[in-house]
Amino acid sequence: MSADTAPRTSYDDFPYPGYAYWFTHPDHLGVLGSLYGLDTAPSNACRVLELGCGDGGNLLPIAALAPESRFVGVDLSATEIRLGMRRIGELGLSNIELVHADLRDLGDRLGTFDYVIAHGLLSWIPADARVEAMRLIGRSLAPDGVAMVSFNTYPGWHDYEPIRRLMAFHVASVEAIPERVQQARDVARWYCARVAREAEEVKGNLMVELHQRIAESSDSIIAHDYLSPHHHPFWFDEFAALSAESGLQYVASARQGRSRIGNFDADVAGMLRAIDDPVRQQQYIDFFSNTRFRTAVLCRSDRALDRAAGVERFAELFVESRTGTDVWHETLRDREQVSVITPVGGVAVQGLPLRITLSHLYRRQPVPIDFDSLFGAVLPELQLTGADEGRGNSEEGRAEMVVAMVKELARLYFMEVIHLWRIPPPMTLERGDRPRTGALQRLQAREGTTATTLGHRHTHLDPVQRQVLARLDGETSIDTLRAEIDGDVDDALGFLTSAGFLLAPGAD
Ligand SMILES: C[S@@+](CC[C@H](N)C(=O)[O-])C[C@H]1O[C@@H](n2cnc3c(N)ncnc32)[C@H](O)[C@@H]1O
Numbered sequence: 001m002s003a004d005t006a007p008r009t010s011y012d013d014f015p016y017p018g019y020a021y022w023f024t025h026p027d028h029l030g031v032l033g034s035l036y037g038l039d040t041a042p043s044n045a046c047r048v049l050e051l052g053c054g055d056g057g058n059l060l061p062i063a064a065l066a067p068e069s070r071f072v073g074v075d076l077s078a079t080e081i082r083l084g085m086r087r088i089g090e091l092g093l094s095n096i097e098l099v100h101a102d103l104r105d106l107g108d109r110l111g112t113f114d115y116v117i118a119h120g121l122l123s124w125i126p127a128d129a130r131v132e133a134m135r136l137i138g139r140s141l142a143p144d145g146v147a148m149v150s151f152n153t154y155p156g157w158h159d160y161e162p163i164r165r166l167m168a169f170h171v172a173s174v175e176a177i178p179e180r181v182q183q184a185r186d187v188a189r190w191y192c193a194r195v196a197r198e199a200e201e202v203k204g205n206l207m208v209e210l211h212q213r214i215a216e217s218s219d220s221i222i223a224h225d226y227l228s229p230h231h232h233p234f235w236f237d238e239f240a241a242l243s244a245e246s247g248l249q250y251v252a253s254a255r256q257g258r259s260r261i262g263n264f265d266a267d268v269a270g271m272l273r274a275i276d277d278p279v280r281q282q283q284y285i286d287f288f289s290n291t292r293f294r295t296a297v298l299c300r301s302d303r304a305l306d307r308a309a310g311v312e313r314f315a316e317l318f319v320e321s322r323t324g325t326d327v328w329h330e331t332l333r334d335r336e337q338v339s340v341i342t343p344v345g346g347v348a349v350q351g352l353p354l355r356i357t358l359s360h361l362y363r364r365q366p367v368p369i370d371f372d373s374l375f376g377a378v379l380p381e382l383q384l385t386g387a388d389e390g391r392g393n394s395e396e397g398r399a400e401m402v403v404a405m406v407k408e409l410a411r412l413y414f415m416e417v418i419h420l421w422r423i424p425p426p427m428t429l430e431r432g433d434r435p436r437t438g439a440l441q442r443l444q445a446r447e448g449t450t451a452t453t454l455g456h457r458h459t460h461l462d463p464v465q466r467q468v469l470a471r472l473d474g475e476t477s478i479d480t481l482r483a484e485i486d487g488d489v490d491d492a493l494g495f496l497t498s499a500g501f502l503l504a505p506g507a508d
Contacts, residue, residue, distance in 0.1 A: 008078075009076055009077050010177070010223065010224060010228075011054070011075075011076070011077035011079065011080055011224065012077050012078060012079040012080075013177060014177040014219075014220065014223050014224070015054075015055065015077075015079055015080060015083065015220065016054055016080070016220045016221075016223075016224050017054075017055065017057060017218075017220060017448075018053070018054040018055045018056060018057020018058055018080075018084075019057050019058065019450070019452075019458040020057065020058055020061050020062075020452040020453075020456045020457065020458045021058055021119055021456075021458070022419075022455070022456045022457055023148070023254040023255050023295055024050075024058055024117045024119050024148050024254070025043070025062060025456045026041075026043040026046055026048050026062065026066075026069070026114070026115040027043035027421055027422055027423055028254065028419075028421075029115050029146040029147075029148055029254065029297060030042065030043055030046070030114075030115070030146065030422055031317060031420050031421070031422050032146070032251065032252055032254065032256075032297050033144070033146040033251065033297070033299060034313060034422070035252075035313050035314075036251050036252060036299075036305045036306060036307060037303075037304070037305055037306030038144045038146065038251075038299055038303060038305075039144045040114065040144055040145075040146055041114035041115075041142070041144070041145075042422060042423055043062075043066060043069065043422065043423050044066050044068055044069060044423045045068050045069060046066075046069045046070075046114040046115060047069065047070045047071075047072075047111075047112070047113040047114050047115070047142070048062070048063075048069060048070070048071045048072070048113060048114065048115045048116075048117065049071075049072050049073075049074070049110060049113040049115070049116045049117070049140055050071070050072070050073045050074070050116075050117040050118070050119075051074050051103050051116070051117070051118040051121055051133055051136065051137070052074070052075055052076075052103075052118060052119070052120065052121035052125075053073030053074060053075050053080075053084070053098060053117075054075055054077070054080045054084070055080045055081075055083040055084040055087075056073050056083075056084030056087065056088070056096070056098050057084075057452075058117070058119065059071050059073045059084075059096060059098075059117075060084065060087060060088065060091070060093070060096065060440060061438075061440055061441075061452040061456055062456060063093055063095055063096040064091060064093060064438055064439070064440045065425060065426065065438065065454065066095070067095055068095075069095060070095050070096075071095060071096040071097070072096070072097050072098075072099060072110055072113075073096070073097070073098040073099065074098075074099045074101050074103055074106065074110075075098065075099075075100065075101075076100075076101070076102050076103070077100075078100050081098045081099070081100040084098045085098055087440075087443065090443060091439050091440055091443065092439075102129075103129065103132060103133055103136055104128065104129055104132045106136060108139060110140065111140075112140055112141065112142045112145070113140050113141065113142060113145060114142050114144075114145050114146070115145060115146055115147070115148075116137045116140055116141060116145065116146075116147040116148075117147070117148050118133060118137065118147070118148070118149045118150070119148065119149075119150045119295075120150060120225075121133060121149075121150075122134075122149055122150070122151040122232075122234075123151045123152040123230075123231060123232050123233060123234070124224070124225065124228045124230050124231060124232075125230055126230050127232070130232065130242070131242065131245075134149075134242050134243060134245070134246040134248065135245075135246045137149065137246060137248060137298070138246035138247040138248050138300070139247075141248070141299070141300055143300065143302075143303070144299070144303065145299065145300065146251070146297060146298070146299055147248065147297070147298040147299070148254050148295060148296070148297055148298075149295075149296050149298060150254075150293065150294060150295045150296070151232075151233070151234050151239060151293070151294055151296070152231070152232075152233035152234070152292065152293055152294075153233055153234055153235070153236060153239075153286055153291045153292060153293060153294050154233050154234070154235050154286075155286065155287060155290055155291070156233075156286075156289075156290045156291045156292025156293070157233035157292055159206055159210075159290070159292075160210065160292065162191075163188055163191055163192070163210055163214075164226055164231065166187060166188070166191055167184040167187060167188055167222075167226050167227060168184075168226070168227055168229075170183060170184060170187040171183050171184050171227065177223050178219070180223065180227055181219045181222045181223050181227075184222055184226060184227055185214065185215075185222060188210070188211070188214045189211065189214075189215075192207040192208075192210055192211035192214075193207075193211075195207050196208065196211075214226075233292075234294075235283065235286075236279070236282050236283045236285075236286045236291075236294070237279055237280070237283045239294070239296065240279040240282070240283075243296075243298055244301060247300055247301050247302070248298040248299070248300060248301060249298065249299060249300070249301045249303070249305070250278060250279065250282065250296055250297075250298060251297045251298060251299050251305060252297045253294065253295055253296065253297065254295035254296070254297050255295050255343070255416070256413070256414045256415075256416065257342060257343065257344030257414060257415045257416045260414050260415070261273060261281075261285070262411075262414070263344065263345075263415070264285075264288065268288055271284070272284055272285065272288075278307070314371070314406050314409065314410050314413070314420065315371050315402075315406055316370075316371075316422075317370075317371070317420040317421060317422055318368035318369060318370050318420065318421040318422070318424040319361060319368055319369055319370075319371065319374060319409060319418050319419075319420060319421075320361070320365065320366055320367070320368040320369075320418060320419040320420075320421060320424075320455070321358065321361035321362045321364075321365040321366070321417075321418055322342075322365075322366075322416060322417060322418060322419050323340045323341075323342070323358070323362060323365075323417055323418075324340075324341065325338065325340045325341070325362070326359050326362045326363070327340060327349050327355045327358050327359055327362070328355045328356050328358070328359030329359070336350060337349060337350035338350075338355070340417055342415050342416045342417050343416050344415055344416055347412065347415045347417055349412075349417075351408075352382070352385055352387035353378075353382055353387045353388070353401065353404070353405060353408075354405070354408045354409075356378050356381050356382055356385065356387060357374065357378050357405055357408075357409070358412075358417075358418075360374065360377055360378050360381075361374070361418065364429065365498065366427065366453070366455050366457075366498070366499070366500040367424075367427055367428065367429055367500070368419075368421045368424040368425075371402070371405075371406060374405075375398075375401070375402050375405065379392055379398070379401075382401070388401060419455075425454040425455050425456070425500070426454065426503055426504045426506075426507030427453075427454040427455065427500045427501075427502060427503065427504060428502050428503070428504040428505070429497055429498075429502070430502070430504075430505075431478065431493060431497060431502065432505075433477050433478060434474050434475055434476060434477050434478070435472050435474070435478070435493070435497075435502050436472055436473060436474030436502070436503045437454075437469060437472040437496070437501045437502060437503055438454065438503060440452070441453075441454075441469060441472075441501055442469065442470050442471070442472065442473065444469075445461060445465075445466045445467075445469035445470035446466075446470045449461055449466065451466075451469060451501070453499050453500035453501055454500050454501060454502075454503065455500045457499070457500065459499050462492075463487070464485065464486075464487030464488060464489070464491070464492045465492045465495055465496060467485045467487070467492075468481055468485060468489055468492040468493060468496060469492075469496055469501060471485075472496070472501070472502070474503075478493065481493075
């Protein structure tokens with residue numbers, strides 16, 4: 001069946017707004033691939049394919065900042081593709097195309113790509129489409145290409161399965177999607193309350209979590225992710241076998257912290273380290289972590305991977321802080337160590353050199369900096385506080401310090417405390433008189449309550465932030481914004497600057 005003859009899908013009747021997912025960005029995938037020894041393409045000169053791209057909410061912000069790269073998105077929903085193409089037309093982007101097609105009909109006509117993204121697709125399509133999606137990725141990847149495929153997993157999904165089944169069972173004969181969503185929400189709420197009471201010791205916390213998760217989910221997520229007729233969580237080894245059949249092998253997780261062996265207790269970590277088959281090792285990790293969702297980075301099976309990433313590979317990258325804590329803030333200086341909260345839990349940070357370095361990164365967040373400049377910027381303070389232990393005075397000592405710093409930061413990268421870029425996004429903290437953001441960000445601010453930062457982060461905006469962002473065109477002065485917008489423009493500008501919305505001078 002071709003897309004022209006394809007029946008309307010539920011995504012046509014009830015769209016699923018697309019968002020930016022930072023861990024799908026080709027720069028991130030390229031950095032990860034290169035840390036495992038692949039010769040990956042730079043994100044400013046590469047070819048990217050996204051399967052199940054929806055309205056292009058993930059692909060457009062990347063394409064808008066990489067005019068020399070080429071982007072193709074494919075989706076079965078004509079409505080989603082039309083929405084995305086309208087935006088592409090409004091923005092005048094010539095490096096991106098969204099194709100209305102069933103991925104099962106594509107064959108080889110799209111060519112090869114350095115990066116392939118399939119986010120939120122594999123677990124929600126029928127079995128033949130799952131197999132074909134993986135084959136298509138296998139056929140489409142350039143020799144040193146990198147793919148990111150996300151999917152739901154067991155054993156974690158066993159905890160969620162009863163509620164999903166109940167929601168679908170309850171609305172089986174209800175046609176109208178808004179009604180389906182409302183009734184599914186109601187029955188989920190009753191279920192959580194009842195089971196939490198009946199089996200409090202065993203399921204109390206799980207029900208609280210489930211209830212909260214469903215309450216926070218948008219109607220689109222309820223309609224599609226929870227009520228989809230297709231839902232297939234994978235065991236990791238099953239996914240790895242499907243990948244292998246398609247000529248693909250597992251490289252790493254796009255969200256590293258969740259599956260790092262170093263994050264387990266010593267006895268489990270010891271057992272995991274002794275396993276030399278990466279697939280078995282990852283499957284054990286899923287058992288021990290009760291993993292519910294995976295963001296798997298893949299490459300072609302014929303590439304030899306170097307799984308012991310050398311520190312020297314980090315040295316040419318740009319570093320961005322992603323913590324909400326200044327670990328060298330004057331109120332924290334007398335503490336031996338400071339804990340920073342990351343998406344993978346708390347991480348203890350200690351030692352003056354590391355804390356001073358992280359503090360410098362925190363203060364320039366989210367603008368990335370290269371390691372040399374970072375070291376140059378923190379060295380005077382390291383010397384002043386004696387944190388360099390005299391090594392800052394000799395070339396040899398300074399080289400030792402750089403190696404030590406890169407090692408420490410590499411550990412924190414895998415805990416999502418910092419992020420690494422090869423081609424940093426063109427953002428700045430300098431507002432100037434007439435600040436500027438991208439045309440896409442202005443469009444998003446005019447049309448909705450969320451926008452994508454230049455660092456590819458999905459961000460919610462309040463009404464004043466929206467109005468300000470919509471007018472950051474490089475021509476309107478801050479004084480004009482203050483005069484014409486009802487609200488605290490300076491506060492909004494402060495937020496937009498620190499979130500990473502301001503384009504550096506000279507950036508496209
Ligand atoms: C759950 S949505 C995910 C959208 C987006 N990738 C995200 O993560 O926000 C799944 C998308 O896959 C698309 N899709 C489903 N089956 C497809 C097929 N056979 N070929 C192409 N796209 C398909 C749907 O239309 C929908 O837009």
